[in-house]
Amino acid sequence: MPDMTRDLSCLVLSCTLKPSPAESSSDLLGSQVLAAFGELGVTGSVERVVDHDVRFGVSTDEGDGDAWPTLRQRVLDADILVLVTPIWMGQPASVAKMVLERLDAELSETDDDGRLLTFGKVAAVGVVGNEDGAHHVSAELFQALDDVGFTIPAQAVTYWVGEAMQTVDYKDVSPTPEKTAGATQVLTRHAAHLAGLLKASPYPAGD
Amino acid sequence: MPDMTRDLSCLVLSCTLKPSPAESSSDLLGSQVLAAFGELGVTGSVERVVDHDVRFGVSTDEGDGDAWPTLRQRVLDADILVLVTPIWMGQPASVAKMVLERLDAELSETDDDGRLLTFGKVAAVGVVGNEDGAHHVSAELFQALDDVGFTIPAQAVTYWVGEAMQTVDYKDVSPTPEKTAGATQVLTRHAAHLAGLLKASPYPAGD
Amino acid sequence: MPDMTRDLSCLVLSCTLKPSPAESSSDLLGSQVLAAFGELGVTGSVERVVDHDVRFGVSTDEGDGDAWPTLRQRVLDADILVLVTPIWMGQPASVAKMVLERLDAELSETDDDGRLLTFGKVAAVGVVGNEDGAHHVSAELFQALDDVGFTIPAQAVTYWVGEAMQTVDYKDVSPTPEKTAGATQVLTRHAAHLAGLLKASPYPAGD
Amino acid sequence: MPDMTRDLSCLVLSCTLKPSPAESSSDLLGSQVLAAFGELGVTGSVERVVDHDVRFGVSTDEGDGDAWPTLRQRVLDADILVLVTPIWMGQPASVAKMVLERLDAELSETDDDGRLLTFGKVAAVGVVGNEDGAHHVSAELFQALDDVGFTIPAQAVTYWVGEAMQTVDYKDVSPTPEKTAGATQVLTRHAAHLAGLLKASPYPAGD
Numbered sequence: 001m002p003d004m005t006r007d008l009s010c011l012v013l014s015c016t017l018k019p020s021p022a023e024s025s026s027d028l029l030g031s032q033v034l035a036a037f038g039e040l041g042v043t044g045s046v047e048r049v050v051d052h053d054v055r056f057g058v059s060t061d062e063g064d065g066d067a068w069p070t071l072r073q074r075v076l077d078a079d080i081l082v083l084v085t086p087i088w089m090g091q092p093a094s095v096a097k098m099v100l101e102r103l104d105a106e107l108s109e110t111d112d113d114g115r116l117l118t119f120g121k122v123a124a125v126g127v128v129g130n131e132d133g134a135h136h137v138s139a140e141l142f143q144a145l146d147d148v149g150f151t152i153p154a155q156a157v158t159y160w161v162g163e164a165m166q167t168v169d170y171k172d173v174s175p176t177p178e179k180t181a182g183a184t185q186v187l188t189r190h191a192a193h194l195a196g197l198l199k200a201s202p203y204p205a206g207d
Numbered sequence: 208m209p210d211m212t213r214d215l216s217c218l219v220l221s222c223t224l225k226p227s228p229a230e231s232s233s234d235l236l237g238s239q240v241l242a243a244f245g246e247l248g249v250t251g252s253v254e255r256v257v258d259h260d261v262r263f264g265v266s267t268d269e270g271d272g273d274a275w276p277t278l279r280q281r282v283l284d285a286d287i288l289v290l291v292t293p294i295w296m297g298q299p300a301s302v303a304k305m306v307l308e309r310l311d312a313e314l315s316e317t318d319d320d321g322r323l324l325t326f327g328k329v330a331a332v333g334v335v336g337n338e339d340g341a342h343h344v345s346a347e348l349f350q351a352l353d354d355v356g357f358t359i360p361a362q363a364v365t366y367w368v369g370e371a372m373q374t375v376d377y378k379d380v381s382p383t384p385e386k387t388a389g390a391t392q393v394l395t396r397h398a399a400h401l402a403g404l405l406k407a408s409p410y411p412a413g414d
Numbered sequence: 415m416p417d418m419t420r421d422l423s424c425l426v427l428s429c430t431l432k433p434s435p436a437e438s439s440s441d442l443l444g445s446q447v448l449a450a451f452g453e454l455g456v457t458g459s460v461e462r463v464v465d466h467d468v469r470f471g472v473s474t475d476e477g478d479g480d481a482w483p484t485l486r487q488r489v490l491d492a493d494i495l496v497l498v499t500p501i502w503m504g505q506p507a508s509v510a511k512m513v514l515e516r517l518d519a520e521l522s523e524t525d526d527d528g529r530l531l532t533f534g535k536v537a538a539v540g541v542v543g544n545e546d547g548a549h550h551v552s553a554e555l556f557q558a559l560d561d562v563g564f565t566i567p568a569q570a571v572t573y574w575v576g577e578a579m580q581t582v583d584y585k586d587v588s589p590t591p592e593k594t595a596g597a598t599q600v601l602t603r604h605a606a607h608l609a610g611l612l613k614a615s616p617y618p619a620g621d
Numbered sequence: 622m623p624d625m626t627r628d629l630s631c632l633v634l635s636c637t638l639k640p641s642p643a644e645s646s647s648d649l650l651g652s653q654v655l656a657a658f659g660e661l662g663v664t665g666s667v668e669r670v671v672d673h674d675v676r677f678g679v680s681t682d683e684g685d686g687d688a689w690p691t692l693r694q695r696v697l698d699a700d701i702l703v704l705v706t707p708i709w710m711g712q713p714a715s716v717a718k719m720v721l722e723r724l725d726a727e728l729s730e731t732d733d734d735g736r737l738l739t740f741g742k743v744a745a746v747g748v749v750g751n752e753d754g755a756h757h758v759s760a761e762l763f764q765a766l767d768d769v770g771f772t773i774p775a776q777a778v779t780y781w782v783g784e785a786m787q788t789v790d791y792k793d794v795s796p797t798p799e800k801t802a803g804a805t806q807v808l809t810r811h812a813a814h815l816a817g818l819l820k821a822s823p824y825p826a827g828d
Contacts, residue, residue: 017470017515056431056464056509058502088472088515089558090342095470097508101431104503119775132368135297136343139764142773143756144503146763151815152773154740154824161339161371165386179372190824194772197818203775203811224677224722257677263638263716265709295679296725296765301718302677308638308709326568346557349566350549351710353556358608359566361533361617397617401565404611410568410604504756546782549711550757574785575753579800593786 008195010037010044010080012126013071015096017086019050025128025170029184030084032176033126033158036188037080042195044078047071049095056098060105068102075103079195080122081150083141087129087161092137100144107148113205118149120202122195124187127159128170134159151198153190158183215402217244217251217287219333220278222303224293226257232335232377236391237291239383240333240365243395244287249402251285254278256302263305267312275309282310286402287329288357290348294336294368299344307351314355320412325356327409329402331394334366335377341366358405360397365390422609424451424458424494426540427485429510431500433464439542439584443598444498446590447540447572450602451494456609458492461485463509470512474519482516489517493609494536495564497555501543501575506551514558521562527619532563534616536609538601541573542584548573565612567604572597629816631658631665631701633747634692636717638707640671646749646791650805651705653797654747654779657809658701663816665699668692670716677719681726689723696724700816701743702771704762708750708782713758721765728769734826739770741823743816745808748780749791755780772819774811779804 012034016024030046037044052067061069075081085096106118123145127134138157146152160170160180219241223231237253244251259274268276282288292303313325330352334341345364353359367377367387426448430438444460451458466481475483489495499510520532537559541548552571560566574584574594584594633655637645651667658665673688682690696702706717727739744766748755759778767773781791781801 017472050470058431088511089518089561090346091511091514091554091558094508094511094515097502097505097511100505101502101508116775132339132341132366133343134339134371135764135768136340136346138767139297139343139760140505142763142767143760144505146759146773146775146777147503147756149775151775151811152763152767154737154767154770154772156767159339159371163370164341164366164368164384165390177371183372185827189827190772193822193824194819197822198815201814201818203814206806206810224679263671265638295718295722296768298718298721298761298765301715301722304709304712304715304718307712308715311710323568342557342561345560346553347712349556349560350553351712353552353566353568353570354549354710356568358568358604359556359560361530361560361563361565363560392620396620397565400615400617401612404615405608408607408611410607413599413603504760546753546755546780547757548753548785550754550760553711553757573753577784578755578780578782578798579804591785597786 008042008079008192009077010042010082011074011078012044012046012082012084013099014046014048015083015085015093015099016048017050017093017095020048023171024048026084026086028171029126029128029158030082032184033082033188036184037192040188040192042080042192049099054098054102058101058104060109072102076117079199080124080191082124082126084126085137087127087133087137090133090136092140096141103148115203115205116149120198121150122153122191122198123150124153124156124191127157129161130167130169131162131164134161151194153194155186155190158187215249215286215399216284217249217289218281218285219251219253219289219291220306221253221255222290222292222300222306223255224257224300224302227255230378231255233291233293235378236333236335236365237289239391240289240395243391244399247395247399249287249399256306261305261309265308265311267316283324286406287331287398289331289333291333292344294334294340294344297340297343299347303348310355322410322412323356327405328357329360329398329405330357331360331363331398334364336368337374337376338369338371341368358401360401362393362397365394422456422493422606423491424456424496425488425492426458426460426496426498427513428460428462429497429499429507429513430462431464431507431509434462437585438462440498440500442585443540443542443572444496446598447496447602450598451606454602454606456494456606463513468512468516472515472518474523490531493613494538494605496538496540498540499551501541501547501551504547504550506554510555517562529617529619530563534612535564536567536605536612537564538567538570538605541571543575544581544583545576545578548575565608567608569600569604572601629663629700629813630698631663631703632695632699633665633667633703633705634720635667635669636704636706636714636720637669638671638714638716641669644792645669647705647707649792650747650749650779651703653805654703654809657805658813661809661813663701663813670720675719675723679722679725681730693723697738700820701745701812703745703747705747706758708748708754708758711754711757713761717762724769736824736826737770741819742771743774743812743819744771745774745777745812748778750782751788751790752783752785755782772815774815776807776811779808
């Protein structure tokens, strides 16, 4: 088998509500995912969405200085997209929902064979919170990402949450919880493998 | 103000997957909810659903020995219904879903004024799991219970879950986590108050 | 029974992604809810959230021109809050999530008796979409609103969606679908009744 | 490229609440999925879960006549698993949840390299309902199936629901809605392609 993960790239979008330079647990988990991809030869970067002037909307470009078109090009340039989001009230952050709504526009963007530009790309998810909500957040994100054309590898989520009604942030937990580090390893190994397969053998077009 | 919680009754349905006499975290939380209601003068009992031969279905009686009609009568006799469910895979247990499906039949059961028999009843939720999922479980249960006519008091959920990817059961945590005990207090205080109000002043019928 | 709905007020927050003066199905449903409240003597208004410079965050005031404090005061002044949101990808709009995150701050705001300022307020939900998603959206909103202290009346959602994978907007459906109009009647009748009860008899404080 | 879909097999589990010989919309959609797979050379069958004595539980075998071990073997023998479920109250049927709970046991079943037996298998979803709920149902199923090791192809759901609060069943809609038929084509094309890739190139084991 050729080294299919060669030349793969990823983009990690951190959906924290706080602009830089505030510390962010989502950024931290995102950077850990990026580092784990790096060990597999997958290159990329972490971008904090709220540092860009992304507009609410469901088009590829809302105009008037909208920062989404630039981020969108980076999504299209990457083989793997990782959304990392904090949990608020047991649910995905509004910033993650804003990103998904912008990705909804991809349903209208097809190549000459009628295939979405996202087909062949792989998506995975990172979730952090003080407590409770990671499974549901991954459910929401998996469904929306799958709907707009991404493929979801097996066990494509890494997460950390504390015990019920606790208030510690992931960025203040030290050392990195072993279970989360293990989930990050599985996520990146599977995502890189699957992205390599789909890059070499894209989904066929319909008739 | 008269003591409106006088003569109120509750039914706690435990939706563990395991028949008696297996120990159950859901039963434990349910019995704690019942005890807290008792301190407010609300009487009732905890029933483990899988100890009864409840059938899959969406009618009030699936016939042929179906145990739901008996449980249903107890739901109708109570002022307050509490569903307690374990979390599996971040989601409500199948047994809880089976109960909700049976309650779906109430949408066809109305009094002479066209009001559902559930109108005026209050519902609350208990959730236990090794880790992660309580908020989403309460969302699913609140929505389904509200759809079939129950009213949901403020902060109508008590729950416990461990840290991400841990494996301890609620029944093996000692002493009872303080946060969970506090949530149980709020749940029962609010549910009893609201049930008293609605019993004294039912929702009006439409024209 | 005194006319408990006298002097009740409501605030309808429309969570469309589009600023005015774009037409909005959420605004339309919100105005229909407001009109139905009006027939019950409940006064209020519809506000489109994206017409205000509300910031991402989880505090009561993110500073620097944040428009939330003004909207928040209107939430606190009202007896009934109705969130109306479009469905995107089967899920609540990001703007609705942003509002819920701002409401999360209410968990730290208590009166002298330790009660949240939201206790005693009633919340309901409106949902519109081309297709599919209203039940889940109401589940997410019910849970988050209940978590931060609102009480949810029986059948507290009105909605419209089209058949699977269709593209018609609610604002272009004429006349108003009868089922939706009926659900709006039930929602407003129940919300007004319950808000009146809770205004006259607030939840008791804990010890 | 070799014909990678050669020798692929699928299992469609229909999660209707009704035992045979009752007509079932889930069975109908499942048989349409099976037929579409057939055109791609993927062989398999549709099985109605409630026709078997599957027990509530989270082990591979609950003993005492439990029918899950037989169904489980068929899951393990197939390259592709399709869960088809009706919507009740906007949520997956209890029978689908029961199946997911039984699949949860797979998290403890590994090969000599520590890989789950489900790794390399592909899962997809079918959803039918009178109205509303397909996106959320697919979210719940995608997340649970992904958690236990299945890979989710791009756009891995086919569904039908009617307009808000309508009551027509999918089995009574004629002819088959074009949009649903199109989604079934995409689902099967993608699932077969991805299953072929993963069969030829399994996920690598960790260190």
